[in-house]
Amino acid sequence: MNIELAPEDLAFRDHIRAFVAEQLPAAMAQRLLNGGKIEPSDIRTWQGILYKAGLGAIYWPAAFGGQDAAPVRQYLFELECALAGAPPQLSFGVRMLAPVLMRFGTTEQQRTFLPSILTGETWWCQGYSEPGAGSDLASLRTAAVLDGDHYVINGQKCWNTLGQYADWIFCLVRTDFTVKAQRGISLVLIDMKTPGITVRPTVLLDGTPEVNDIYFDNVRVPVSQRVGAENEGWTIAKFLLVHERTNIAGVPWSKRDFARLLGIAQAATRDGRPLMEDASFRAKLARLEIDLEVLEHTNLRMLSAAKPDMTTPSILKIRGSEVRQAISALTMEALGRQALPLVVGPGDAALTEDALTRGVTASYLNLRKLSIFGGSNEIQRNIVAQSMIGL
Amino acid sequence: MNFDFTEEQTLLADALHRCLSEQADFATRKRTLHSDTGWSRALWTVLAELGVPATMLADTDGGLGGGAIELALIARATGAALCLEPIGSSLVANLTLARLAPAGLRTRLAPSLAAGTRIAVPTFESPYTVLQATRHDAAYRLSGTARVVYHAPCADQFLLAACTAGSTIADTLFLIPANAAGLLAVPCTSVDGQRAADLHLTDVQATTADTLISHDAAAVQWSVDVGILALAAETLGSVERSIALTIDYLKTRNQFGGPIGRFQALQHRVVGCLAKVEELHTMVFVAAARLDGEPMLRRTTIAALKVIACETAQHVGEEVVQLHGGMGVTEEMEISHHFRRLVAAGIRFGSRDQHLAAYTALRFPPSQSA
Ligand SMILES: Cc1cc2nc3c(=O)[nH]c(=O)nc-3n(C[C@H](O)[C@H](O)[C@H](O)COP(=O)(O)OP(=O)(O)OC[C@H]3O[C@@H](n4cnc5c(N)ncnc54)[C@H](O)[C@@H]3O)c2cc1C
Numbered sequence: 036m037n038i039e040l041a042p043e044d045l046a047f048r049d050h051i052r053a054f055v056a057e058q059l060p061a062a063m064a065q066r067l068l069n070g071g072k073i074e075p076s077d078i079r080t081w082q083g084i085l086y087k088a089g090l091g092a093i094y095w096p097a098a099f100g101g102q103d104a105a106p107v108r109q110y111l112f113e114l115e116c117a118l119a120g121a122p123p124q125l126s127f128g129v130r131m132l133a134p135v136l137m138r139f140g141t142t143e144q145q146r147t148f149l150p151s152i153l154t155g156e157t158w159w160c161q162g163y164s165e166p167g168a169g170s171d172l173a174s175l176r177t178a179a180v181l182d183g184d185h186y187v188i189n190g191q192k193c194w195n196t197l198g199q200y201a202d203w204i205f206c207l208v209r210t211d212f213t214v215k216a217q218r219g220i221s222l223v224l225i226d227m228k229t230p231g232i233t234v235r236p237t238v239l240l241d242g243t244p245e246v247n248d249i250y251f252d253n254v255r256v257p258v259s260q261r262v263g264a265e266n267e268g269w270t271i272a273k274f275l276l277v278h279e280r281t282n283i284a285g286v287p288w289s290k291r292d293f294a295r296l297l298g299i300a301q302a303a304t305r306d307g308r309p310l311m312e313d314a315s316f317r318a319k320l321a322r323l324e325i326d327l328e329v330l331e332h333t334n335l336r337m338l339s340a341a342k343p344d345m346t347t348p349s350i351l352k353i354r355g356s357e358v359r360q361a362i363s364a365l366t367m368e369a370l371g372r373q374a375l376p377l378v379v380g381p382g383d384a385a386l387t388e389d390a391l392t393r394g395v396t397a398s399y400l401n402l403r404k405l406s407i408f409g410g411s412n413e414i415q416r417n418i419v420a421q422s423m424i425g426l
Numbered sequence: 427m428n429f430d431f432t433e434e435q436t437l438l439a440d441a442l443h444r445c446l447s448e449q450a451d452f453a454t455r456k457r458t459l460h461s462d463t464g465w466s467r468a469l470w471t472v473l474a475e476l477g478v479p480a481t482m483l484a485d486t487d488g489g490l491g492g493g494a495i496e497l498a499l500i501a502r503a504t505g506a507a508l509c510l511e512p513i514g515s516s517l518v519a520n521l522t523l524a525r526l527a528p529a530g531l532r533t534r535l536a537p538s539l540a541a542g543t544r545i546a547v548p549t550f551e552s553p554y555t556v557l558q559a560t561r562h563d564a565a566y567r568l569s570g571t572a573r574v575v576y577h578a579p580c581a582d583q584f585l586l587a588a589c590t591a592g593s594t595i596a597d598t599l600f601l602i603p604a605n606a607a608g609l610l611a612v613p614c615t616s617v618d619g620q621r622a623a624d625l626h627l628t629d630v631q632a633t634t635a636d637t638l639i640s641h642d643a644a645a646v647q648w649s650v651d652v653g654i655l656a657l658a659a660e661t662l663g664s665v666e667r668s669i670a671l672t673i674d675y676l677k678t679r680n681q682f683g684g685p686i687g688r689f690q691a692l693q694h695r696v697v698g699c700l701a702k703v704e705e706l707h708t709m710v711f712v713a714a715a716r717l718d719g720e721p722m723l724r725r726t727t728i729a730a731l732k733v734i735a736c737e738t739a740q741h742v743g744e745e746v747v748q749l750h751g752g753m754g755v756t757e758e759m760e761i762s763h764h765f766r767r768l769v770a771a772g773i774r775f776g777s778r779d780q781h782l783a784a785y786t787a788l789r790f791p792p793s794q795s796a
Pocket of ligand 1: 160161162168169171193194195246404407408409410412413417679681682689691692748750751752755
């Protein structure tokens with residue numbers, strides 16, 4: 036056993052660090068490190084920069100424009116980007132759809148869709164959940180009925196993250212209503228400009244329209260845009276779950292948030308005294324840093340394992356979301372009463388401009404989602420219990 | 427011993443619940459929330475007719491002579507309804523005036539405060555303040571800043587705490603007009619949607635005869651404690667309502683072929699919340715019963731109350747959102763508004779740790795371990 040990074044990995048990390056320091060637009064980094072909202076243009080710009088440097092998706096196979104990077108390297112890459120203040124990459128294309136296309140897509144589909152995912156030109160969104168199909172995803176009812184060489188799609192998707200900006204959506208649809216729920220599902224790719232699609236934003240509790248309802252009214256989609264065989268959609272969705280685990284714990288983001296927490300705590304006062312003089316607060320910081328350390332190394336232990344195991348990702352999802360939520364709660368606590376104003380009235384430029392408080396409370400509210408989406412923490416516990424107890 | 431309410435107290439609570447469920451249902455409240463002022467003077471007027479602001483004032487001053495229990499019952503009802511009107515704030519100001527102000531000040535202001543035509547709100551949530559009161563003959567000059575003062579935009583009067591020369595904690599209480607010269611209010615909206623303002627005071631004149639309620643640090647602390655009680659009672663109302671909403675949701679939301687409430691994993695989470703609420707319920711009324719009692723016991727009880735209230739607010743708030751799944755994080759759902767109210771309640775009047783430290787200092791001072 037050697038828990039240190041290999042010299043080549045360290046060299047890789049230094050290379051990424053230097054690259055990010057040089058290429059990440061400083062104003063963007065400054066804004067995002069100080070709690071500014073991530074704009075779609077930030078994501079597009081950064082993906083473009085990464086692409087030009089050959090870093091658009093380093094863990095993709097070289098044949099598709101990647102570098103065949105090992106999971107640990109991908110982690111190091113994301114950590115360096117996050118700590119420096121980069122926006123996240125849009126996971127729907129790079130992380131979710133791309134591996135599926137590489138495994139199940141036709142050569143034609145790979146040629147058509149992969150390049151613009153890598154450059155960041157095409158914005159993808161994920162259309163799985165429906166009003167009646169959340170945790171019980173397999174009960175989804177959006178129907179795709181064959182009509183010649185097209186599917187005619189009717190139904191409603193919901194919770195589509197950033198779907199208002201999307202050029203394309205990958206959707207799970209029901210292609211067979213007569214068989215067991217899991218057996219009648221297919222994955223189709225739909226151009227958002229296709230007639231019959233309506234997008235309606237849903238405002239979340241932090242006041243932002245981050246997700247959308249998407250309605251399909253007789254939307255015609257060429258059969259050639261189905262990925263994999265008809266009724267193979269559930270298998271594909273499960274494949275994705277197994278492969279989407281490098282960043283399941285969200286450690287890079289937690290580390291970035293923790294650094295901000297530390298900055299805020301060092302500037303904060305409580306009852307007229309520096310907050311950092313308060314032993315109980317310092318103990319909370321310490322405890323949280325221990326959580327983060329444990330999380331990071333559990334994540335690395337999993338990423339560097341030769342053989343993937345089925346329960347660790349679920350546990351990492353649970354702990355990763357809990358730790359990040361706890362960091363956001365402590366950050367809010369450190370601000371004390373300064374955390375109260377969410378929207379500032381006209382005239383108080385000082386508060387809105389305050390880099391120390393910006394976005395802290397909004398982020399605490401927003402990050403409740405971490406334990407709900409991507410398979411809620413209760414569903415993750417069910418998965419582990421099923422696998423370990425199995426009664 | 428009994429923890430029962432008197433018949434009058436029960437009638438008050440029932441009348442208020444009925445009034446709020448008819449006139450401040452969630453849809454109405456949503457319109458109020460998004461209105462320009464962010465509160466409804468019409469609802470306030472109805473509540474005033476019910477006697478809500480009068481409750482805290484002495485009967486000799488035209489009030490109803492209520493005390494801490496009435497305060498807690500009213501605040502609990504307004505928390506359940508997520509009221510945006512300055513109810514808790516004005517109750518605290520009115521009770522402080524009723525108990526501590528000299529007769530002249532009281533008789534001058536009590537009638538309009540009782541009628542609800544004048545609204546007073548406190549500007550402080552702890553004795554630690556940067557507001558300074560400098561004495562000049564028969565008047566004080568008040569300077570400094572009070573941040574995020576709840577309901578400041580709808581106040582006619584501010585109940586203000588300040589430090590006189592040489593004091594590090596507030597030792598004077600004033601009631602000054604909101605339009606006093608030298609007072610600048612910069613509005614903001616709190617995370618729970620309630621309107622507030624930062625108050626900047628520059629040499630605001632406060633004559634002793636017209637504005638001074640008390641020159642006594644103990645009086646300031648008592649008034650802070652009333653505020654904590656009101657907030658904790660409001661929190662109790664909000665968590666009770668949140669759990670009721672959540673139980674409804676668990677019974678009606680179907681996944682995997684039936685209501686999600688049939689999963690024991692979720693049932694136990696609800697029971698965890700219910701246990702927290704029982705504790706808070708107990709502490710709210712224990713603290714109310716001790717508000718006018720021996721000061722040291724009152725202080726430890728109020729500190730304990732805020733510890734329990736903060737923990738309950740965070741635990742229940744996070745749990746009920748989680749149990750609603752994605753719906754829990756939408757603006758549309760009532761539950762997310764309770765969550766935000768509970769987030770604010772955890773921050774206002776000091777954190778769990780601040781009150782735990784206060785409790786520890788009172789009960790287990792370092793000298794005892796030596
Ligand atoms: C901000 C946000 C972004 C999202 N983005 C997307 C997206 O881009 N694309 C997409 O397709 N979806 C997206 N989702 C949807 C997300 O995946 C679902 O919200 C999630 O699957 C939970 O489903 P639900 O909201 O219907 O909750 P429900 O399934 O109704 O769950 C309600 C509660 O019951 C619990 N529960 C359910 N079943 C069980 C069980 N068997 N045992 C124990 N507990 C159980 C849940 O854990 C939860 O606490 C997003 C959601 C959010 C909140």
